[in-house]
Amino acid sequence: MTNYRVLVSDPISEKGVEALRSAEGITVDVNTGLSPEELIKIIGDYHGLVIRSQTKVTPEVFAAAKNLKAIGRAGVGVDNIDRDAATDHGVVVMNTPSGNTISTAEHAFALMLALARNIGPAHTSMISGKWDRKLYEGVEMFGKRLAILGMGRIGTEFAKRAQAFGMHVVAYDPFLTAARAQSLKVELAETADKALTGADVVTLHIPMTPETNHIMNKERIALMNPGALIINCARGGLVDEAAAKASIDAGHLAGIALDVYEVEPPPADFPLFSAKKTVFTPHLGASTAEAQENVGIEVAIQIKDFLQSGEIRNAVNMPNLDAKTLESVGPYLDLADSLGKLLSKIAPAQCDSIRVSYLGAVSELDTELVTRKILTGYLAAASNEAQVNLINAPAVAKNLGISVSESTVALATNCTELIEVSAIKGNETTTVAGTFFGSSARIVHIAGHYVETNPSGRFLFVENDDRPGIVGVIGSSLGEAGVNIANMALSRNKEKKTAVTVIEVDNEPTPELLKTLRETPGILKVLSFEL
Missing domain, CATH: 3.40.50.720 (NAD(P)-binding Rossmann-like Domain)
Structure with a gap:
């Protein structure tokens, strides 16, 4: 191991x-x-x-x-x-x-309540010996309009707690469907602006991207009701802190509670430290023992x-590959790798695109990982990239200018299922295909010729004129060079008057043997490769 x-x-x-x-x-x-x-x-x-x-x-x-x-x-x-x-x-x-879903949702909710009821300043006042009941009058959350930006796990948990407090929840998330919103009993807003218009409270539960940077800017803060509150336990930079300070000073925004900041830790002269109504915590959203x-x-x-x-869960740069997915697509991955490698050997260099077609039963599976495995096999030989794998194969292809397309067809050809891979360069298309006979993977199509051979091993691919005696010459040359034949598949193209011989051999042919075969009259192409 x-x-x-x-x-x-x-x-x-x-x-x-x-x-x-x-x-x-x-x-x-x-x-x-x-x-x-x-x-x-x-x-x-x-x-x-x-x-x-x-x-x-x-x-x-x-x-x-x-x-x-x-x-x-x-x-x-x-x-x-x-x-x-x-x-x-x-x-x-x-x-x-x-x-940390529950921990962060609870912390954001605690910040909202602390901000609404002035818990922090009231506590400070009390321990300094004061009793300022009127100064720290708060507001109820019951009946307030809550805008939640981001309805992932944490946003969803926050919504449940807000509904228990009798708040009216409006949610914006570009990936939230109407059916899902209905099941969560929240109002679905088409845009962030619509969610924020007339809101009394906003809580943020979205990632930090160029599109979400300062999503709570001067203009969006102005959309909220006078006396509104902002809660951010997600990512620093979602809130324009200077705009929030200006809105509080102007009397529009009542207060802000932050657990995350544009600069962490915030500097001593952080402008919001001097704002009237605030609650700050040092990035504690996930800080519970649990x-x-x-x-x-x-x-x-x-x-x-x-x-x-090889199981992959919660990946941010490739699809998940859990045990169930491995079980369903696992048998196809080795075949896919072999098809990619084979294509790289027989297709012309500098192809423009790779096209992958799934026919029959395999088309009903999640084929993205199979396509990635095909690319891995193809690029490992074609690009001289040392570390091409399932994660970076699409990126490597893109960097090389190779476009990749995928299609699925429920009905198969003469096979129960088929994986067909084509490399396209201009008007020239080179295709290989593989299938399963029971549990046995087989390559069944190579460059216009229907053959049947193993998807792994060492091979000679010979294209020749379709005339008597060529196969005998090939066999004799291999025998004289001491190369044993493990398996042989033949195919002919009557229209082109050509034939191919795919030979599985036990040992690697020498350069001298390959030179002899290539110089033999009637032999058009000789390739030696290992899958």
């Missing part, structure tokens, strides 16, 4: 570390507080990396991480990981979106399962 090394560079729960240490074939080093230079110096020795928010995984780190296969983020946000660099280097990035233990265990199991069996 392969021995994998995993580095835990940020503190996670001890139970999470133990889940990794107890896994067969995995060695764990806990080394926290590393400087960027220290991390770069040692990361090349590791296959897995477990982090929280402290460690920054930059392109320089990926360049040094020659053996790295997976990064596990104990938490939701992956802003500290360069995802483009991860994909380019074939490293899967997984987070733990469910482990959440820390949950995400630590979850990320450890994800890394363990990926290294041991």
Whole structure:
């Protein structure tokens, strides 16, 4: 069994570390507080990396991480990981979106109530010996219009609690369907502006992207009712902090509660510190004993399962590949890899596009991973990329200018199911195809010729004039060179008056043998390759 090394560079729960240490074939080093230079110096020795928010995984780190296969983020946000660099280097990035869901939702809800009822300043006043009941009069949440931007796990949990308080919940999420909104008993807004118009409270539960940066700007804050409140436990930068301060000073926005900031920690002269009605916490959304233990265990199991069996859960740069998916598509992956490699051997160089067609039973599966495996096989030989894998294959193809298309057809041809892969260059199309006969994978089509051969082994592909005696010449040449034939498949094209011979051999043909075959009259092409 392969021995994998995993580095835990940020503190996670001890139970999470133990889940990794107890896994067969995995060695764990806990080394926290590393400087960027220290991390770069040692990361090349590791296959897995477990982090929280402290460690920054930059392109320089990926360049040094020659053996790295997976990064596990104990938490939701992956802003500290360069995802483009991860994909380019074939490293899967997984987070733990469910482990701190309840913790963050509860914290955001607690901030809303503390802000509405002036809990913080009232407490400070009390311990200083004052009794200012009138000064800290609050507002009820019952009947208030709540805008939730982002209806993922945390937004959904916040909505449940708000409904229990009698709030009217309006939600905006570009991926939330009308049917899902109805089942959650929330009003669905088509845009963020519509959700915020007339809102008394807004809570943010969306990722930080160029599109969401300062989503709560001056104009959107103005859409809310006078006396409105803003709650942000998601990502710093979603709220334009200067605009929020100006709105509070102008008397439109009543207050703001923040757990995250554009700069963390915020500087001593942070403008909102002097605002009238605020609540601040130091990024505590996931800081409960339960959440820390949950995400630590979850990320450890994800890394363990990926290294041991290839399972991928909660990945941010490729589709999930859980045990159920592996079971359904697993038999097709080896065939897909062989088809990709075979195509790279027989297709012309510098193809413009790759087209993958699924016919019959295989078309009913989730075929994205199969297509990625085809690309992996094709690009491993065609692009000289050292680390082409399921994660970075589409990116490598795009960088090479190769477009990739996929189609599925419920009805098969003369096979029960078929995977057909074509490389297209201008007007020239080269196609290979494979299928299953029972549980046995077979290649059944090569470059216009219907053949049947194994999808793995060492092969000679010979194209020749369709005339008597050629096969005998080929066999004699192989025998004289001491190359044993394990299997042979023949096919002819009567229209073109050509034939192909696909020969599985036990040992690699010598350059001299290949030269002899290529110089034989009537032989048009000779390729030697291993699948």
